[in-house]
Amino acid sequence: MFNDFKLAEGRPVYLQIKDYMKRLIVQGAIQADRRLPATRELAALLGVGRGTIIAAYAELEADGFAYTVQGKGSFATSVKPQSGSGGEEPEDAGRIGWEDRISDYALMAEELDLMKRGIRASKGTISFTSIAPDEKLFDLDSVKRAFLDRMSMEGHVLLNYGYAKGYKPLIDYLLDYMARKGVDTRNQDMLITSGFTEGFDLVLSTVKKVSGRVLCENPTHNTAIKNLKLHGFQIRGVPMEADGLNLEELKEALDEGDYDLVYLVPSYHNPTGTVMSLRKRLELMELMNRRGIPVIEDGFNEELRYSGSHVAPLAALGSAEGGVVYIGSFSKVLFPGLRVGWVLGDRRLIGVLESVKRARSIHTSTLDQSLLYQYLHNGNLEKYLRRARAEYKRKYELTLACCREKVPFSSLSGDGGLHLFMTFEPGLNTRDLLAACQQRGVIFTPGDSFFTDGGGQNTLRLGFSRVSDENIRRGVSIIGEEAKRLLKNR
Amino acid sequence: MFNDFKLAEGRPVYLQIKDYMKRLIVQGAIQADRRLPATRELAALLGVGRGTIIAAYAELEADGFAYTVQGKGSFATSVKPQSGSGGEEPEDAGRIGWEDRISDYALMAEELDLMKRGIRASKGTISFTSIAPDEKLFDLDSVKRAFLDRMSMEGHVLLNYGYAKGYKPLIDYLLDYMARKGVDTRNQDMLITSGFTEGFDLVLSTVKKVSGRVLCENPTHNTAIKNLKLHGFQIRGVPMEADGLNLEELKEALDEGDYDLVYLVPSYHNPTGTVMSLRKRLELMELMNRRGIPVIEDGFNEELRYSGSHVAPLAALGSAEGGVVYIGSFSKVLFPGLRVGWVLGDRRLIGVLESVKRARSIHTSTLDQSLLYQYLHNGNLEKYLRRARAEYKRKYELTLACCREKVPFSSLSGDGGLHLFMTFEPGLNTRDLLAACQQRGVIFTPGDSFFTDGGGQNTLRLGFSRVSDENIRRGVSIIGEEAKRLLKNR
Known part of the structure; x- marks a missing residue:
């Protein structure tokens, strides 16, 4: 002692x-x-x-x-409370076990937590699992400038309590930003959230379960699948084509029964990387409006256009007022470490969401919101996007070329964004492929976790945003070699 | 055009x-x-x-x-999807109404949203409703310094994705901080959240409902009451005394049936401002351990000791391992605009909470966490607390003196912190008092919203942290005059 x-x-x-x-x-x-x-x-x-x-x-x-x-x-002092009045206590009287005190919801959240059971990248591993931005692109000086600008203007206000709805200058900026995308925001309102995921979770808590069924693309964003399941929704996936979901299959699904909502990722879809065509967007919105089904549009990566045209978001194409709930975020484009997203939708819906947000977490960090606002206000976004798009485009083309040269896929998709998606012959299981590649220091995301129907065992997602050119070449070669070996050994 | x-x-x-x-x-x-x-x-x-x-x-x-x-x-282009095939459409075919698509949970969140139905302070009003810190105390230069220090060290890392569990240096700092409060953290773990409220909400989602009943102080923190109700818990309040909850009443409540958990605010309790005595803390923990009921300890304002002794938190006194879940936050002490809180508890519980947090919002803002860490690491907390305690102590004493001189209360409590709590004769309704005071430009928080049993109509909470000395004098005088008038007119 x-x-x-x-x-x-x-x-x-x-x-x-x-x-x-x-x-x-x-x-x-x-x-x-x-x-x-x-x-x-x-x-x-x-x-x-x-x-x-x-x-x-x-x-x-x-x-x-x-x-x-x-x-x-x-x-x-005796700081341990007496744990009873004698020797009759069971041995573990002094222990409150949590194992049987955990709710089913929480146990399910743990079971569906891919990060906990994900493949860990040891040092030196070439990892294609991430679709986060490349931090080497971050313009730290502009970020510092934005922080100091805003702190000097109203630091005392920023550090005290803000509003559940969000930081007013940011809301105004983003409403204008959405209007520039072609959205008629006149009967809409906006809630700022701590990123896309919180926005999605809040919306799912707020939508009444009537049929308890949800339509979405198949495959789709695995975090969204997790959250739909956690909220007790039954999921009906609609197969994807090169230009977005298969509308004939969608009509079939619609004939099967009612749906409380549709969840869609129309631009640089996760995981397939495809962009839904304007024709399909219009036809889709017509179908949804006619049946009165609200659409949750995931604005994922919409900003990362570096090839082809920038198709208008569904929120710009919905004739039914209040029919589209748009959830946006700059996490894949700017800085995920700042947790800021937004929900744009019907006024009544946003009003209720505001109360749910307040009950859950009071409000989103004012520091994050004000820094992001000032960064945008200072005109950094366009400049940053020009650099980021050029860099990602280069990596995209390199990865695409390497895959075409080295990997025996049966189909490949990805119109841009930060990842590609590959499908192999039905017999090739990408979890086996992953195991083989991992031995050689290369990892990627097996595609099955993106599928709503247990399919996709022969698919994989390749995120290239944070991989160096040299490692893209080496990594894709190894994936190609191992895939060929597996195909031959069948 | x-x-x-x-x-x-x-x-x-x-x-x-x-x-x-x-x-x-x-x-x-x-x-x-x-x-x-x-x-x-x-x-x-x-x-x-x-x-x-x-x-x-x-x-x-x-x-x-x-x-x-x-x-x-x-x-x-035709950007409006056709909304049908002719004139047979009902008039509002183009409108998706949200009113009957909102879940009961969300409607309840709106109904219990006091901010939405709260009294708005018009300009010039003297408002005693806030218990947020006084932003004039904020040391902005230290905050800027902390931000720039951290950004220079690892800006690229901070702006990219972090971890659901939290920012490691902050977790380590806070584990040590809790150990200094006397908590044995050896079998414990910590999750960083976006403030107290998110931590509480996550814990309530994670605890299994068996009896569906919760014990707490009566009155208690109104946001906690809201969240307990939103999670479907039945609330049993135990009356408060000058040194914490009435233990005889607690025993009676315990004899009534089982409880899934106890929620307590032992220091500078909201709204009564009392500090639970060490004797009561020990006896309380003994009762809880013997029955195996987990305690959620709200660390609210624990740092704001400026008179009397700093009693050890319940988390330091629980002999039952895993029996106390401590939820802390610096929001009332440092900067509420940074949304950072922490949950300290049993390893198994924290492990599950991590997955729930990830499902809900990925992680807490790394910028907020790292700024707070660096601010603490730079040694600013002690300095700041010295200044803040001195200032709040002065205001506390002034408010207390004014109340004693001017207000015809029947009892008054508040051992420190940022607020006082007053009880009047049963006939005086503080909502009537508020209406009268509001006419004269003074507002406060009627106490009824803090009560679990519909009581407290004759109570009020007076937050003084953001009111100037002059306005404290004027405001309390007006409350006193109006209270006297109401009492006379009965």
Whole structure:
């Protein structure tokens, strides 16, 4: 005892001694009602003045961890409540087990948590699993500038409580931003959220379950599948084609029964990377309007156009007022570390969402919101996007070329964005392929987790945004070699 | 048309013209398949070169909002999906009404949303409703320093994705911080959340409902009451005394049946401002351990000790391992605009909470977490607390003196923190008092919303942290005068 005491800088010595003694008492190293070392003794032992120890003991006493007996010194308080009245207690009386106190919802969240059971990339591994932006593109100076600008203008306001709905200048900016995408925002309103996922979760909590059924693309964003399941929705996936979901299959699905909503990722769809054509968007919206089914549009990666045309979002094409709930985020485009997203939709819906948001987390970080606003306001987005698009386009073309040259896929999709999607002959299981590649230091995301119907065992997603050119070449070669080997060995 | 077009700085002119035209098409000002103005004509009208208009039309076409007919010019695309096949459609076919699509949960969140039905303070009103910190105390320079320090060290990392569990350096700091409060953290783990409220909401989602009943203090934190109700828990309140909840009543409540958990605010309790005594804390923990009921401890304002002793948190006193889930936050102490809180508890529980957090919102803003960490690491907390405590203590004493002199309360509580709580004779309804005071430009929080049993009509909470000395004097006088008038008129 006392020989592991070390002084840190910055905190008064008597408080550090108090903390140290408190820990000894709490952890049972000094037992209840045992005398603490005499002040003179401890002072000598720790090499501090006696006054320091006296001050430390006084603080310890004020906090309730010690008491004085006149003429006898200081004693440790009994800080462990009695755990019963004798020896009849079962052995684990002092333990509250959580295993059987966890809700089914939470257990399901854990079971569906891919990050927990995901493949860990050891050092040196070439990882194609991420579709996060490449941080080397981040213009830190503009970010610092935006922070300092805004803090100088209204730092005191930013650091105090804000509003559940969001930071007003950012809302105004984003409403205008959405109008520029062609959305008629006149009867709409906006809620700022901590990223896309929170927005989606809030919307799913707010939509009433009538049929309890949801339509979506198959495959689709795996986090969305997880959240739909967590909210108890039954999922009906509609197969994808090169220009978006198969409308004939969609009509069939619509004839099967009612749906509470449709969830769609029309641009640079995750995981297939395809962009839904304007014709399909219009026809789709007509079908949804006619049946009165609300559409949740995931604005994922819409900004990352670097080839082809920028098709208008569904929110710009819905004639039915209130029919589209658009959820946007700059996480894949700008900075995921700032958790900011937005929900644009019918006024009544946004009004309720505001209350749900307030109940759940008061409001989104004002610092994140104001920094993002100022960054946008300072005109950095266009400049940043020009650089980012050029860089991602280059990587996209390189990855595409490598895949075409080296990988024996049966089909490949991806019109841009940060990833490609490959399908192999039905017999090739990409989890086997992953195991083989991992041996050689290369990992990717097997496609099955994106499928709503248990399919996709022969597919994979290849995220290239954070992989160097050299590693793209090496990694894709290895995937190609292993795929060929597996195909041959069948 | 075209006369409301205004050029903004920063964005290329042809894109601004595209945006403008797009809006006209989307909003129906230019109808489907109508010809757009000839490029020469529009160029003259807007005072730009013809090439600019040609570029704008090309972009419009690429986005799908216009098409060219050879030799005839550009035409607006039909961006409204057909809403049916004739005149048989009902009038509101083009409208998706949200009123009957909102879940009961969300409607309840709206109904219990006090901010939405709260008293709005018009300009010049003296408001005692807030218990947020006084932003005049914020040391902005230290905040800027912390941001720049951290950004320089690892800006690229901070702006990309982080971890659901939280920012590692902050977790380590806070584990040590809790150990210094006397908590044995050896078998515990920590999750960083976006503030207390999110932490509480996550925990309530994760605890299995068995009896569906929860014990808490009566009155208690109104946001906690809201969240317990939203999660479907039945609430049993235990009356408060000057040194914490009434233990005899607690025992009676325990004899009534089982409880899934206890929610407590032991320090500077909201709304009564009392600090639970060490004796009561120990006895309470003994009761809970013996029955195996987990305790959720709200660390609210624990840091704001400026009188009396700093009693150890329940988490430091629980002999039952895993028995206390501590939820902390610096929102009332430092900066609420940064949304950062923490949940400290049993490893198994935190493991599941991590998955629930990831499903709900991926992770807490890394910017907020890293800024807070660096601010703490730079040694600012102690300095800031010294200033803040001195200032709040002064205001507390002033408010207390004013209340004692002017207000005909029958009892008053509040051992520190940022607010006082007053109880009047049973006949005085503080909502009537509020109406009278509001006429004279003074508002406060009627106490009834903090009660679990519909009581408290004769109570009020007085938050003084953001009120100037002069306004404290004036405001309390007015409350006193109106209370006397109401009492006389009965």
